[in-house]
Amino acid sequence: MIGGAAGSAAADAPTGQPVRPAAASAEVPAGVSAGVAVFDRQTGTFTEQLNTSTRFRSASVVKLLLALDYLWNRGPDYTVPAADRAWLEPMLRGSDDDAASAYWSDHGGTAIITRMVDRLGLKDTAPPPTGYEGYWGYTALSARDTVTIYRYLLDSAPGPVRDFMMGNLRQSTRCASDGFDQHFGIAGAFDKPWAVKQGWSGSSYEKGTCGQKRTATASVARAGSPAADVDLTRPALHSTGTVGAGDRSIVAVFTLHPVGTSYGKAYTDIGRLTRSLNVPGATRSAGWWYGTWSDHVNVRPDPGTGNSPITQLPAGVEVLVGCQAKGEVVNVPPYTNEWWAYLPQYNGWISNIYINSPDNKMPDVKDC
Template identity: 65%
Template sequence: MFRTQARRSGARSLLALAVAGVCLAAVPVPAAAGPVAGPRAVTSAQVPPGVTAGVAVYDRQTGTFTEQLNATGQFRSASVVKLLIALDYLWNRGPVYDVPSADRVRLDAMLRSSDDGAASFYWGNGGGGAIVDRMVSRLSLVNTVRPVDDNMWGYTAVTAADTVRIYRYLLDQAPVAVRDLVLGNLHASTRCGTDGFDQHFGIAGSFEQPWGVKQGWSGFSSGGCTPKPPKPPTVAAAGTVAVDLTRPVLHSTGTVGTGDRSIVAVYTSHPVGTTYGKAYTDIGRLTRSLNVPGAVQPAGSWFGTWSENVNVRPQANTQQAAKTVLPAGVDVLVSCQKQGETVSVPPYLNDWWAYLPQYGGYVTNIYLHSAGNQLPGVPTC
């Protein structure tokens, strides 16, 4: 045990140490999904201060909502619109057809890792905003609207209620091959998007598997997963669209539980200047407050972090290459802690390391908000 304590919550940040071809079966095209049924739920959603949220949770087992909060409020979609882009590509392509291997690679990357290049490819080939118009008609979407700037697919206006309709179509009406392709990729979501953003927030960070997610983010300059350079936020001309294009947004949508029991849609917008780690933490806290039938929250204790580019290591030392890095200032789940290599980040010194089960690795306790070297209430590994 060292006398020097770990980093405290209110302390200022220090420079982070370096430790730290598919054949789709012939299935008749189904009728468009009708309006979502079920009584309005009394929400338990806990929305963090400054956050604007739109939430819907639909229990497929009972056919009812367990959560609805601003469910018809419009948000810019960011990458969630990639669901519509994929469905439009797959729609009514004939009684028997193949997805060319090049397209399968693009679709996989777009749905698993939120690849923007693939989305732009299909957006251009499919007629831009006409994709949204077609899918609105096919799925009986109510408040989904194509972007005014046809070059910006991420400016499509979407709502939590319409997102539930999209997933209900996928789960209950889509041809089996289409459902398996799209949801199979969502269940195989990668931690890092191809643009270098950590996309396991919201649903993915709040519940044990099984889950499948399509996430969205826009307006942040950095999001962990180091290798990619920062992507500056896009600013649109004032007065061009109905949805807010100024505030950064972070969205988590998908299914949770055995048999995809619950459909969850959580849309959030944040004050200008909010960091990715802060938004990541806020949407996680909001999602964990929801009543999601079939969901299991992981065991452990949540702690805040400080500094940037904090490394997650395979073991409690700095000898092996990092598995990934944390978004700056994000909350992390800790299941246990152990002593390992002594780490020095002057004036702090600590040989305790926390195991993060959702990352499959360790971080030095120096970067966790705690009054001592050991984390209170956390067992040893």
């Protein structure tokens, strides 16, 4: 069975790619605009800098600033009450939009951003443009300002604030509150330990593929919005956080994609860009990268269809394959395949029928 012949969504995805052992500099996929910064906290130097001052609409990355605004000046021994954990934790771990919208409306909206710019000395960050004050996801943010935010968290914030924020970012859920798979970029390129806050915004992104399926409203771009110096139209996908033992590297990857780009394509492209980066302290996931085809492919707990799926893949996304094994025969006319691919990052299996490979069995992937 030739997987690539069954759908055009992954027509430009490569066949199996061995994981790169290292990288020299950022490799930006065709058609993608990017701002990238990687800061090595051990040496105090940047290992990657690309368009670091370019301003992007933040999407959900701004939730870092909302949480910090809440925690500011609450004392060195402050403990977050249970009632506030109930909205802060879902906002940081699952990128909950309702929590962010409630805090935005109740605590001054754009004034939150102004406060945090002054407190942290941010250079490029700015509130949403005139006429869009209610859209917290339209806050302007750059890669270098994002590094500043994480450096404050790790090196200057009171211990309880650091532990609360970073502890929640380490518990980022694969399924976000709006149903999108948010383990792209940093979370897909490197093994743990990592801590991430991701962002996505685009009217062309299909509904989420895991958990509950609803479309986020607060951070979705509207076609025709006035761009000023921040693009509010092209689909955005951002990955920010820390990588390695002791949070050695701070990584900020901001990307914009051509209008109409699917979520799976953007997910794949930011993954390729992030994997190309020089990130000190990072451990790169072992396996082979393969493209997939079809919509909402089920990831199963074992190589068969008898048990309920763990989750579903974004359409046409590239996945890391750890090994393959024979399992239940799957028929998707005109194709039939008994081989299954193990996806270590999902701890689950998909039928090889959905893998872009020249044969039923991938030629370079080891048996499980």
